[in-house]
Amino acid sequence: NAGVTQTPKFRVLKTGQSMTLLCAQDMNHEYMYWYRQDPGMGLRLIHYSVGEGTTAKGEVPDGYNVSRLKKQNFLLGLESAAPSQTSVYFCASSFMKTGGGTEAFFGQGTRLTVV
């Protein structure tokens, strides 16, 4: 049981390049999320999905796109990378607990640098 796995772990991009971050979970969770973490800013939600085929915007969606074609995968795309997108990206998945509330499980993170 691998949990939540992100690919790649590190990446350096040039301004204007595109890339896709892959998140895979093997826990059959309905909900999946992409966060970015910057110093002093906590975890900011980029996009999320409440089920296969659905996506929704979070707090900071500009410059990113996502897709959830399969329940176990959630892809984050950067069409034209900018230095402001230099960050650590975390994927997470969660399930609805009995009695309410969602417990999130995080991937190991992707450190992205845009030069």
Added chain:
Amino acid sequence: GENVEQHPSTLSVQEGDSAVIKCTYSDSASNYFPWYKQELGKRPQLIIDIRSNVGEKKDQRIAVTLNKTAKHFSLHITETQPEDSAVYFCAASGRGSTLGRLYFGRGTQLTVWP
């Protein structure tokens, strides 16, 4: 939507002392409040959680309290140890239109000095 505020942003304590981190939330529909610990270079991991129908929960040296009326909840760590040094995040989970979302505070960097 929900707004979670967390204080302080940094906290330094001597080994053996207690540490308290406080959070407030804005949406009365939130009913689940987890706390995550993130060690340096690692992923956030759940350490304790509390539901809106419970006022306090304890797990060994850590405890969480919730005041629904005032919309605030706190993490208490007693007998702190150097391995408690990490960033701690509080979060709130709602219902209705925000079902499935977790709203995080900005985090508290806790440093425990030996």
